Amino acid sequence: MAAAVPVDAARGEAPADGAAGKQRSAMAAAPPGTPAGSYFDGMPMVGTFFYRQEEIGKADTSCTGSVVRSAGKSMVLTAGHCADEMKKPTSHAIFVPQYRNGKDVGAQPYGIFPVKANGVYQDPRYRHSSKGAVSDLDFAFALVDPNARGTVENVTGALTFTPVNTYEHNVTVVGYPSSASHNKDHKALRCNVPTTRLSGFRQMQMQCSGFWGGVSGGPWITDYDATSRTGKIIGNTGGYNGGGNDANVDWVTYSPIYGKDAQDLYSDANAGRDPNGTSRPPYQGSADSPLLPGQGDLWTHAKTMASGDFTGSGRSSLLVVWTDGEVTLFPGDGQGAFLPERQLLPPNGGWKEVANITAGDFTGSNQFDLMVRWSSGEMTLYGDVGANGLSVASATQMAPAGSIWSHATQIAAGRFNAATYVTDLMVRWSDGELSLFTNVGAGTLGQEYKLKDPNSTWKEATLLTSGQFSGNQKWDLMVRWDSGELDNYVGTTTGGLGGEQRIHGPNKTWTHSVIMSTGQYTDDGLTNDLIIRWTDGETTMYRNTTVNALGSERMLVPPKG
Template sequence: MPDEEYYRSLGIDPTPRPPAPLDAEELKEAQALDAYWTPQRLRNARPLDDPDGTPLGDVHGKGSALRAPSHEVAGGFDTIGVFVVTRAGGKEDRFCTASVVDSPSMNLVISAAHCLSDTDRFENFGFVPKYNDTSNPKPYGIFRAEKNRVYLDGRYLQLGAARGNDLDFAFVRVQRNEKNQVLATAVGGGNRLKFVGPGDFAQKDAHLIGYPGGAKRPRDCKATTRKFNDRFLQIDCDGYTPGTSGSPFLAEWDGRRGDVFGVIGGYKTGGPTADTSYSSQFDADIKRLYVQAVNDYEPDKASALGGGATWKHAKAITSGTFYDPAAFGPARAVARRGTDVRRTGTQDMIVLWDDGELSLYEGDGTFGFEKDRRLIGPNSTWKNAKAITAGDFTGGAQYDLMVLWVDGEVSLYKDVDYDSGSIQNVPEITLQQPNALWKHATALATGAFGGNKWPDDLVVTWDDGEATLYWDVNASGVHEEQKLANPGSVWKHARSLTTGDFGGADNNDLIVRWTDGELTVYKDLGISGLGAENQVLAPNALWRDHARVVSAGSYGGNSWPDDLVVRWSDGELTMYGDSSASKLGRQYMLVPPG
């Protein structure tokens, strides 16, 4: 079982906190659930992942081509069982495999997200550990799923099983059973959650245990896992037909419990054949869900970003810290998200639309965003905004929005905040009156490039190929200037700019998208010049023809602004999390194509 240090390393209080005893009404509900799931109903339940599949209690059919053999285990296992549900107004009884996860809350069960993404239609929803088709099919009874306590990643809910396949895992908190027993106490503990790092895909002597439709008992197989498509675990075991979705991949298995490091799901919801199964990688994404579930936070909701048809109209994107640190304490953060993720440096996103609308999206700390706050609706004035960028130009650790207008005016909107309401309520500072010079500016990017540690330095590209650094910009104007590239240079071909920390060492870097699709990072740009040039992408047709808007910020994973957001020509919005100066990071589809 995990020790206190394991939980503390995840930011979890290790103190056991079992669910409260059921009151009289809750106990009646638990007893009614137990009465509903008679041995015959359990036997007749069909797989959630294949409603036409073989019922749970039928004689096991022959699997496909033999890989590592699997075998039925008489009596089953204490920590492995089935989720059972009724769908379609009480007419369809279904099941998926699930297993107990060790936690201080003592009531967590893990399965596949694709089994649990439709819980608003579930009735009679409970977990039966150690199910077996005997005279005592529920040796530990049945544990009702807590209402509104199914934990799936919000991006999975938004993208679905195909596009969100690397997030195909879920946790469920369960109540006490009909005997008022706590799950972990009844079964003697759970399986420790094990995370899979880049070098951990190969696990020797791993066990895969699940309930295929047609199996009277769970099937067990021992084999070695390996990496598939860089994002999934693969295991070759015979006989894992529908019903086994959610089956745990177990390391250090002693016949009673072990370390769960995967569940059948992910690629093609676990695989198209019965002899090869897959799992999404257990990385920081499942760690976040686990912490949510243990701490009884509100589950994610489907992404509120909308669809690609809308995002085709995103004209510009910038990131920043758009909240008042003095007013945003831990209590407010817990109320807003369920956890104070802002301590990890999460940023937010402002989007300018081609109809003049301006929107603020709150970062959720997991490479996603909450529903937008409209700073101003469609209007003719903001249609004339040519470029936007954000930084701390006026002090106070709260970001300001800088706007370049088509007439050459440069404006600063001080301390933009969630609670600002309309942008018209934000103090406006004019840095440049309308003028002929700044009409020729083509792009802006803000970072900490010199002078002080604040993001108050501005890189500007001009239509004649000049690139300029202005450092220590403040409310009184644009001051110290350093020429980075002369007029007539290759910088005439710079299509867009953004900044972040892609090279480490807490120094800001400039990332440039060129007209031929090349993507370049200039590490540690500063007063002395551009710094070292690193090619992230060679010239290519995809980024040349289809990348429309590029921005960077700190949206998840670590606390550095190394997450790159791209809006494509078809409206798709993609994030490359934890990117470096030489390679794009893991890809997340935030908005599917329109």
């Protein structure tokens, strides 16, 4: 132990014999303008780990951890690859918050906190420093014993473990680099920096130099308040290759995004449940085993989509019109995945002229129909698509070419007024007017109710969809605005829009969402699974979305490139 090296030495300088793995590259210089981390005295709830009490103040630090709020006030968050060492029966790991190099145990600001025996919680599907999909699971929780001052949370304060659904944030990243040549005093390093997505993974990335070995597990924090010792932790250094790129440079750093998997592990740790005893399906992740065929390069040609029970199975299928006029159907399996693709029409010139589609049970047969708005302004209803296909015989003209429907910018079927079948049609017109058509059926567009007069605000309603986001029989209207803001209008009826529920405010990432559709793809019996096709072809499902929060994210198609 006297010759201990950081658990994440692959991120930094390896010892001379190379025993700790790859050596951090010194050849790949950071791009001009890349910020540099600054050394400081640290934060009370952020610290480092040792594996013997005698090492404190004398040996290299080993990984970073941060105290997070928990029922037992004893939880420390770190990286999954750091937990590999702590789980060993002989590790005797110790957490030292706001560590001071050169000072012995009695002189540490808050003392030391031994990691409990059998108190380390790591997702059983994680594999050490993986470059595969399971690198999304590079997080872990360690429960620590109290010291003479009390439980660690009461002594140091704590951050709030905070799952997020987006990748762009302004964060403060903190860690304890152990590199003797770059941080001989073993002080804490921080960087205030924006994040972006690591393509193909459920991970954020940031660029800031100085993040050598030892920083793994360090928190990515928003809304930190030094006075109250509070803030939100939305990530930790780790992920692909242990948290750094293939060149192992010090200025590129990754972090997992906390989704349902992280929340489940946090709940296990909070309740003292063995994560190995909890049923967890094989991890599909964001990088492998996509649920729809093809890559983002192909799916950039998905022109428009509609979700509905086209097969009469009681669950949704995804109908896609491609830019070459081909139309395909991907039947849902009811568990958030899809059965083999079924071609409804081969590539053809006629269906290249599709402008919008939406799906509803306008004929009341318990099998969904497809409503098509053509670029000419013609509206056509294709009844019982699953049984009849898209033949001329199944088509009913709802409005002729040259009609006012050429100005219908967005259409979305739903059950806003209807009692049983999905026979209502929401329309956003090019002048910002918003209309609800009820009792739509074969050959009739029913009755029109004006919900909004022409206005400039609703001209920015870029995408519309509808679903049972509130869990009620009547559906809610979801709007993606030009700014990337996402809102639900709950209780929308013929009398007007329902109450606005904000999912998130203006958001740069969401300005890249180009198709939005909602179906019943999982087994909760609700039409609340949101599908998004992004500009890079990535296609994502947010399962069990509610009125004010996106559901658990699952990549269906990885992005191009």
